[in-house]
Amino acid sequence: MTDEQENTGVQERRRVNDYDAFAAAYSAENDGSLANAYYERPAMLALVGDVAGHSVLDVGCGSGKLSASLRDRGATVTGIDASAGMLELAEQRLGDDTELLLVDLNDPLPFDDETFDDAIASLVLHYLEDWTAALAEMRRVLKPGGRLFASVDHPFVAYTIQDPRPNYFANTSYEFEWEFGGRRVPMRFWRKSLQSMLDAFTSAGFRVASINEPQPAPEARELFPQDFEHVSTAPVFLFFALEAVQD
Numbered sequence: 001m002t003d004e005q006e007n008t009g010v011q012e013r014r015r016v017n018d019y020d021a022f023a024a025a026y027s028a029e030n031d032g033s034l035a036n037a038y039y040e041r042p043a044m045l046a047l048v049g050d051v052a053g054h055s056v057l058d059v060g061c062g063s064g065k066l067s068a069s070l071r072d073r074g075a076t077v078t079g080i081d082a083s084a085g086m087l088e089l090a091e092q093r094l095g096d097d098t099e100l101l102l103v104d105l106n107d108p109l110p111f112d113d114e115t116f117d118d119a120i121a122s123l124v125l126h127y128l129e130d131w132t133a134a135l136a137e138m139r140r141v142l143k144p145g146g147r148l149f150a151s152v153d154h155p156f157v158a159y160t161i162q163d164p165r166p167n168y169f170a171n172t173s174y175e176f177e178w179e180f181g182g183r184r185v186p187m188r189f190w191r192k193s194l195q196s197m198l199d200a201f202t203s204a205g206f207r208v209a210s211i212n213e214p215q216p217a218p219e220a221r222e223l224f225p226q227d228f229e230h231v232s233t234a235p236v237f238l239f240f241a242l243e244a245v246q247d
Contacts, residue, residue, distance in 0.1 A: 016188045019062075019086050020083050024085075030065065031063075039214075039220070040122065041065065043214035043216075048147075052075070056078070056117065058070065058078065058120050059080060059124055060080070060127075063090050064090030064098070066122055067098060071098060078100075080100075080101045082103065105137075106128070109138070114143045114144065116143065116146060117142075117143055119138045119146070119147070121138070122149075126191075129171065129173065131197075146243070147209075149242070150240045152237065152240075155192060161176075162174050169193045170191075171191065171196065173191070174189060205244060205245050205247075207244075210240070212239040212241070213239070216228065
């Protein structure tokens, strides 16, 4: 392989999941969409419950919409994301009193042990081929008995996306394109079976408190009449409430 070919390959890989390329357009869509604003975020906030006085790590905070809601509920929030463009939007939303850091989840988290009461990984884990290091780091920075809340694309849905269907029990990726603001960006997500997810959580030192398949917010029925039936009758996202097992 020539240097030019290698550089081209690196550039192609970098363009996959490149939120910097469409940060503003994605944030605007995310703020008001059925999937995010009327399904995933309210479901996550309901699952998390009372966070007043808690220190919370928002893993993959994006443009900070969930962080803002957590802060409004009395939490001290720290947000991390791999996209500088998304963090810039989060800073505009949250101001200077919320710590925001550029962090790749494949690297160690820049926090001391037992820093946070809670961590929230909202629709972020399915970007990772291997959850081992990221979950171990989340467990490390949580206080004993701390909580991790995670949402992912439902494994049953992810399994049906590719034709022919892959081995459900294999760790496989699939690629597609998102279009925002007239720009198409290649994306890559990773599938895991439910069993693989549970094994990853327990191996990292978490106890599964609950697994949830919530309904969208009721007001979405009138706001999104064409899509509400699908979201309310078919699996879309899967939510986990986890507790850090005390050593």
